[in-house]
Amino acid sequence: MTVRPLNSQEQNRNDTFCAQFHGGGRLEIQNFNQPKQFGYNVVFEPEASQEDVFDNSGMKKLIDMALNGYACTALAFGQTGSGKTHTMTGPPQQLYEEEFEGGKHPDPDMVGLMQRSFTYLLQQAESVAGNKVIRASYLEIYNEQVIDLLNPNQKRYLQVRWSKNKGFYVENLFVAECESVDDLMAVLEEGQLSSLSI
Numbered sequence: 001m002t003v004r005p006l007n008s009q010e011q012n013r014n015d016t017f018c019a020q021f022h023g024g025g026r027l028e029i030q031n032f033n034q035p036k037q038f039g040y041n042v043v044f045e046p047e048a049s050q051e052d053v054f055d056n057s058g059m060k061k062l063i064d065m066a067l068n069g070y071a072c073t074a075l076a077f078g079q080t081g082s083g084k085t086h087t088m089t090g091p092p093q094q095l096y097e098e099e100f101e102g103g104k105h106p107d108p109d110m111v112g113l114m115q116r117s118f119t120y121l122l123q124q125a126e127s128v129a130g131n132k133v134i135r136a137s138y139l140e141i142y143n144e145q146v147i148d149l150l151n152p153n154q155k156r157y158l159q160v161r162w163s164k165n166k167g168f169y170v171e172n173l174f175v176a177e178c179e180s181v182d183d184l185m186a187v188l189e190e191g192q193l194s195s196l197s198i
């Protein structure tokens with residue numbers, strides 16, 4: 001669980017912070033003066049850095065497991081504006097290596113779980129014996145329709161199918177073979193640009 005700081009709009013209308021942190025994954029919410037207690041594996045307080053979240057969210061363990069052959073998923077879930085994108089990729093300018101529109105430069109401290117995972121994955125893959133091939137796809141599911149973000153000109157929605165050998169898969173999904181962090185970053189940037197223009 002990550003709890004983001006109050007944004008400027010919330011500060012301007014004098015919203016008060018309703019969360020209290022009791023350590024050990026325990027969180028208390030004041031719900032109209034009725035305290036409600038919640039328990040999580042980890043709670044990241046508003047001051048937590050992107051590095052804290054990467055180091056303590058279990059992402060490294062997931063990547064280690066993926067390299068050992070397990071299918072792994074990282075999922076961000078929360079209401080609109082709660083910080084899913086911030087956690088996964090950081091603010092938008094973190095995605096582009098070149099100077100961002102408006103003169104902002106990427107801040108390496110602000111990059112999110114995805115970019116940090118790329119670096120960790122490549123480091124770990126090098127230390128694991130045997131040939132490893134990294135392939136990346138990027139799709140969006142919106143209103144139960146699948147869109148290929150690496151091939152957005154394909155006008156049709158893609159079909160989800162099942163086969164005995166592959167299990168569930170998305171038919172005709174573009175797959176990019178990646179050898180470096182830069183290759184993975186290019187996939188992320190390409191997909192993000194497509195999702196903004198859809």
Ligand SMILES: Nc1ncnc2c1ncn2[C@@H]1O[C@H](COP(=O)(O)OP(=O)(O)OP(=O)(O)O)[C@@H](O)[C@H]1O
Pocket residue numbers: 003004005007046078079080081082083084085086087091
């Ligand atoms: N931990 C954080 N620290 C500072 N700012 C944050 C944090 N989390 C989110 N924000 C800011 O809050 C705003 C909303 O966050 P974000 O866009 O990540 O939400 P979201 O859950 O992806 O929303 P949506 O579902 O609408 O796309 C952004 O301006 C983001 O930079």
